[in-house]
Amino acid sequence: MANTTSAAMPSRPRRSNGQWAVDGRAPLNPNEEFKQAGGSPLAVRERIERIYSKRGFDSIPSDDLHGRMRWWGLYTQRAEGIDGHRTGTLGPDELSGRHFMMRVRLDGAALTGEQLGVLAGISRDFARGTADLTDRQNLQFHWVEIESVPEIWRRLESVGLRTVEACGDTPRGFLLSPVAGVAADEIIDPAPMLAEIARRYLGRPELANLPRKFKTAATGHPSLDIAHEINDLSYVGVVHPRLGPGFDLWVAGGLSTSPRLGERLGAFCTEQEGPEVWYAMVRLFRDYGHRRLRNRARLKFLLADWGVEKFRRVLEDEYLGRRLTDGPAPALSVGNPDHIxxxxxxxxxxxxxxxxxxxxxxxxxxxxxxxxxxxxxxxxxxxxxxxxxxxxxxxxxxxxxxxxxxxxxxxxxxxxxFRRATMACTGIEYCKFAFVETKAAATALAAELDSRFEGVGIDPPIGLAVNGCPNSCVRIQLADIGLKGQLSRTDGGEGFAYQVHLGGGLATMGRPEAGFGRTVRGLRVTADEVADYVERVVRRYLAGRDGDETFAQWSHRVDEAALR
Missing domain, CATH: 3.90.480.10 (Sulfite Reductase Hemoprotein;Domain 2)
Incomplete structure (x- = not known):
């Protein structure tokens, strides 16, 4: 009989992950195909200005409409009248209306009265009065028509604002400590470093075709106010014993349906080194990031494969050409990162x-x-x-x-x-991924809870995050109480409910490290039930906490019965 042991069997060929530095640049899916076709996706701006804004919505081909226009901050918004039952069953053309969401990337800009006035005028003249803040420090308009886009860009750029790479597989908008440059207790001001990164690198075609989005954040404030654990690259202010104030580097965090917390690289960089490190990191992601499967194309999957030691070695050897200095970890956070x-x-x-x-x-x-x-x-x-x-x-x-x-x-x-500590994503009002409405529901929920708990001391506030789908745009896994809208089967048929995440949190307000929330098996809460549910759980916490135990600590300690 022939030898059939594993030693005698031929090894299976490695399956390509679409890593440019390993597998070459042949596109392995339609998304990679359109990004390589016809030059840089950034070139779509010229077509918008010259053709689409003059000929109208119907003149826009699909790869530009649902693809390249994102590189300039434009997504088609959800068509009116399509309820959440059809969210996961319709294609992009069926879900999309004829209007756009336009995202203005602010990169932590300190907006002047003149800039606010221009944004107000755009909202009034072209966006039916809409304007929403995101948890990425961006501003979003809705109801934008393609014919208006060139004039909106002209107005924005006249006061130093822009939409370039606000969406798409690009270096997305930067998070910056809201009190950068002014706080009395700031370790270091990261604003000049981020401004230099933006000046050097944003809008460069060589960095405009990444495997997926790349998120950057920087803070020098002791409250750790930029969610550093869930960005692709975070600069966190520390004091090096020999080199003085600078940044501890964190890499490859991200949420969505496969959440993973970022990790310390163990490396310190000065303010002057920051742009070089950023450029090296983005190119590493561009060249080694996975491109075969889009749901595994974020940097967090590459770090999971490599580990921190290899990740740092490749960064230093292939992209920086030198070793980074080892440095200290951030101190335990102090103060509330909302700065209210x-x-x-x-x-x-x-x-x-x-x-x-x-x-x-x-x-x-x-x-x-x-x-x-x-x-x-x-x-x-x-x-x-x-x-x-x-x-x-x-x-x-x-x-x-x-x-x-x-x-x-x-x-x-x-x-x-509750108003202080509640966030909500865009929801079904405009978003094609959402199952439920979020903004009005979260506003009403926070108001109701503040009324029910009036006079009751809740310090620190218990944070709520209301999300319309699993993509975690407002960090449901890292909220004290995260509510994820989804389809739910009941005795009366198919309806909508929230899956509940309890006890998540970032390394803020003295918490030593970030952690994901706990889900309770089989627990689904409808919109009509959610205020009663939150009140019930919070009152149990207030009655049963051990000393200064936080809501997150309590949520992970008690049995499931207390969380229902």
Missing amino acids: GVHDQKDGRRYVGLAPRVGRLSGEVLAGLADAVEVAGGARVRPTPLQKLVVLDVAPDRVTDLLARVEPLGLTARPGP
């Missing part, structure tokens, strides 16, 4: 953190805010990664007037605990 309230700046002025309702603004609110910051002495405004706003550079004698002017706009520095 009135705080001292290092220059004697104040910064004021304001809470909208789950990130929802409007052209009217933007215009009112523009007027308020001008009256406050030329203050500036930064969005935060928690769908909030921070007004910078307020003279101490103008704080009271500022608060009085923004309160009628729906912006408050004294929100209830």
